Amino acid sequence: MRVFLLIAIFFSLTFVVDAQTANLHAGQKIHWMTLEEAFAATQKEPRKILVDVYTGWCGWCKVMDQRTFPNDKVANFVNEKFYAVKLDAEIKDTIRIGTQKYIWQNGYNQAGVALLQGKMSFPTIVYLDEKFNMIQPVPGFQEAPQFHQVITFFGDDHYKKGNWEQYQKDIYPKQYGEGKK
Numbered sequence: 560m561r562v563f564l565l566i567a568i569f570f571s572l573t574f575v576v577d578a579q580t581a582n583l584h585a586g587q588k589i590h591w592m593t594l595e596e597a598f599a600a601t602q603k604e605p606r607k608i609l610v611d612v613y614t615g616w617c618g619w620c621k622v623m624d625q626r627t628f629p630n631d632k633v634a635n636f637v638n639e640k641f642y643a644v645k646l647d648a649e650i651k652d653t654i655r656i657g658t659q660k661y662i663w664q665n666g667y668n669q670a671g672v673a674l675l676q677g678k679m680s681f682p683t684i685v686y687l688d689e690k691f692n693m694i695q696p697v698p699g700f701q702e703a704p705q706f707h708q709v710i711t712f713f714g715d716d717h718y719k720k721g722n723w724e725q726y727q728k729d730i731y732p733k734q735y736g737e738g739k740k
Contacts, residue, residue, distance in 0.1 A: 588634035589643045594670060597642040598656050598691065605689035607714060609641040612671050612696075614649050617681040619700040630703035633710065640714035646671055648679065656691065686713045694718065711735050 592600070597608050611628075613620035627633060637643050648671030651663040661670035667679065674685045675696055684701075686694040694713055701709065708731050712718055717726050 588631070589628050589637050591643050591645045594644050594646060594654055594656055597644045600642050601689055601691070607641050607689060607694070608644060608687040608691065609637060609710065609713075610644040610646050610674055610685040610687065612646050612648050612674055612681065612683045612685060614647060614681050620682040623682055623700060623706075627701060627703045627706050630707070633703050633707050636707065636710055636714060640710070646674070648672075648675070648681065684709070707735065 591611075594610070600606070601608065611620075611623070628637075646668075648667050649663075650668045650671075652668075653663075654661040654668060654670045656670070661668055661673065663669075672679070674693075675683055675698075676693075678696075678698070680698040682700060683696050683698040684706075685696045688694055695718070697709055708727060711731065711734075712723065712726050717730060721730075
């Protein structure tokens with residue numbers, strides 16, 4: 560009887576864990592990839608790269624994963640305009656981008672250090688152009704509406720045409736306001 564009860568409890572817990580894992584991934588609508596995958600993809604089909612630099616202990620990073628990234632408007636725009644990368648700044652694996660090799664050193668992977676220009680702040684979203692050149696790192700938590708403004712500013716090249724304040728005040732409401740992209 561005890562053995563049967565233990566087996567029943569084990570299978571119940573297994574199903575609960577599986578359901579929680581499925582729910583965790585269900586909200587992830589952005590097609591995330593590694594830096595290496597994004598580099599290879601952009602060689603075939605050039606596109607800007609959005610890099611979410613995070614750590615496992617970063618609470619605001621987890622909030623962005625739960626509230627910002629699953630937003631339909633955000634996910635659709637990111638998937639259309641960017642290769643989206645998740646980079647754990649503390650990953651100990653070696654990362655290879657073309658001929659460049661990034662290793663774990665002094666608590667961080669050097670890819671994260673390079674992308675954040677040594678300013679280790681999490682979360683930070685780093686925007687790269689189609690040739691992997693830095694456009695700009697944007698540190699800090701952002702709710703979906705604010706994040707959508709930022710991704711459209713970089714994704715549709717508005718950063719090349721004018722400043723952020725003008726974009727936020729005049730262009731964004733007209734081009735992306737309610738009921739639009």
